[in-house]
Amino acid sequence: MAGEAPELSAQERAGKAFPVSWDQFHRDCRALSWRLNEVGPFHAVIAITRGGLVPAAIVARELGVRVIDTVCIASYDHNKQGDLQVLKGISEAAMKLGGGTGKGLLIVDDLVDTGKTGKLVREMLPDAHFATVYAKPMGRPLVDTFITEVSQDTWIFFPWDTALSYHPPLRDGAA
Numbered sequence: 001m002a003g004e005a006p007e008l009s010a011q012e013r014a015g016k017a018f019p020v021s022w023d024q025f026h027r028d029c030r031a032l033s034w035r036l037n038e039v040g041p042f043h044a045v046i047a048i049t050r051g052g053l054v055p056a057a058i059v060a061r062e063l064g065v066r067v068i069d070t071v072c073i074a075s076y077d078h079n080k081q082g083d084l085q086v087l088k089g090i091s092e093a094a095m096k097l098g099g100g101t102g103k104g105l106l107i108v109d110d111l112v113d114t115g116k117t118g119k120l121v122r123e124m125l126p127d128a129h130f131a132t133v134y135a136k137p138m139g140r141p142l143v144d145t146f147i148t149e150v151s152q153d154t155w156i157f158f159p160w161d162t163a164l165s166y167h168p169p170l171r172d173g174a175a
């Protein structure tokens with residue numbers, strides 16, 4: 001409708017930005033691996049795609065896990081969270097390794113925000129260990145191990161979603 005304010009994206013609503021570089025992300029994934037090494041061993045890593053694929057590869061490398069499966073979930077459509085869609089479930093082979101309940105399996109995602117995605121995967125694998133690199137307060141109770149907590153009104157910018165670009169100086173007219 002004319003004159004109506006455009007709907008804000010989840011990023012815009014978040015207000016604060018937390019940009020993460022590849023270096024920082026790798027360091028945080030290594031820190032996560034150190035913690036998970038105390039919890040394992042794990043039979044397999046289950047990556048929640050797509051964001052969980054990068055930390056899953058790093059964690060699996062550090063922990064020497066060679067069986068990696070995916071659960072493919074879409075929740076944010078162009079920055080707006082819609083209904084969750086399970087595009088691909090956990091494979092039969094990985095289910096078998098986890099004895100049907102996920103025991104000894106490690107679920108990995110890049111972050112928990114509202115916790116909706118994590119909750120759905122936990123329901124599929126109730127006995128699995130759930131690890132994320134970052135956590136926001138709403139999703140935090142769902143996660144067994146994470147590295148850094150950011151406030152709910154922060155949007156995390158991952159290196160695969162961003163590029164180097166010009167940033168104007170803080171003070172007007174200083175350019």
Ligand SMILES: O=P(O)(O)OC[C@H]1O[C@H](OP(=O)(O)OP(=O)(O)O)[C@H](O)[C@@H]1O
Nearest residue numbers: 049050051075076112113114115116117
């Ligand atoms: O805790 P929640 O509120 O459910 O949000 C967290 C999920 O949202 C993002 O995934 P997204 O669905 O955007 O897809 P992607 O991983 O393919 O980018 C992120 O990677 C988590 O999986």
Ligand code: HPA
Nearest residue numbers: 076113154155156157158
């Ligand atoms: O803070 C976030 N950053 C990137 N993707 C996300 N998906 C949900 N929350 C976030």
Ligand SMILES: [Mg+2]
Nearest residue numbers: 049050051052
């Ligand atoms: Mg995701």
